[in-house]
Amino acid sequence: MFILEVVKSNLIKPIFMKILKKIVFGLIVLVLLAQFYSPEKNLGNSNLETFFKETNAPVSLQVVIKTSCTDCHSNHTKYPWYNNITPLNIWLKDHVDEGKSHLNFSVWNDYSLKRKAHKMEEIMEEVQEGEMPLNSYTWIHKDAVLNSQQLNEMVSWAKENKMKYELQGGFEDND
Numbered sequence: 001m002f003i004l005e006v007v008k009s010n011l012i013k014p015i016f017m018k019i020l021k022k023i024v025f026g027l028i029v030l031v032l033l034a035q036f037y038s039p040e041k042n043l044g045n046s047n048l049e050t051f052f053k054e055t056n057a058p059v060s061l062q063v064v065i066k067t068s069c070t071d072c073h074s075n076h077t078k079y080p081w082y083n084n085i086t087p088l089n090i091w092l093k094d095h096v097d098e099g100k101s102h103l104n105f106s107v108w109n110d111y112s113l114k115r116k117a118h119k120m121e122e123i124m125e126e127v128q129e130g131e132m133p134l135n136s137y138t139w140i141h142k143d144a145v146l147n148s149q150q151l152n153e154m155v156s157w158a159k160e161n162k163m164k165y166e167l168q169g170g171f172e173d174n175d
């Protein structure tokens, strides 16, 4: 309270306002300078053909996956305009990095049979529970929301592939 009294007193007020102005000005300069910063982008070859072929994905499902998943789960992201704004670009990069580290359709060939089966199981779970695509994504990409038909198609496709990989590997994925 004492501090407030001092700040309010006419003696200190002008000095306090001066400092406050400097801080606000400094912050504005920082935000402007930060706009020159741009984190590395995910603009490699998406190479989805191998994945689609191996998993017998119907064209309709390929379209859904490209619309709703590959921005975060492949080596190629279609960036929105606001990716030019810091810190939004940092936040987006975080999602892409994290999404890719869990599941990357561009490197499907590098996954073991066991991992492939498990990822198919995860896909079934994540989309059925409405966890994927991320809410923060569908909030802006309205067309990425799966309708019930698209959801069913994805789940039965994932189920079939899970069984196929288990059969090929002679194991069962129970996690």
Ligand code: HEC
Residues within 6 Å of the ligand: 065, 068, 069, 070, 071, 072, 073, 095, 096, 098, 099, 100, 102, 103, 119, 122, 123, 124, 126, 127, 132, 133, 134, 136, 137
């Ligand atoms: C905006 C980015 C984004 C989009 C779009 C997105 N994901 Fe994800 N996904 C993530 C992130 C981040 C994680 C890891 C953190 C988590 O599980 O929430 C993840 C995790 C997953 C996992 C879990 C993998 C594992 O083994 O743990 C699956 C499966 C998955 N996503 C499938 C999908 C599918 C299918 C779609 C499209 C229908 C999709 N995702 C769309 C960002 C995204």
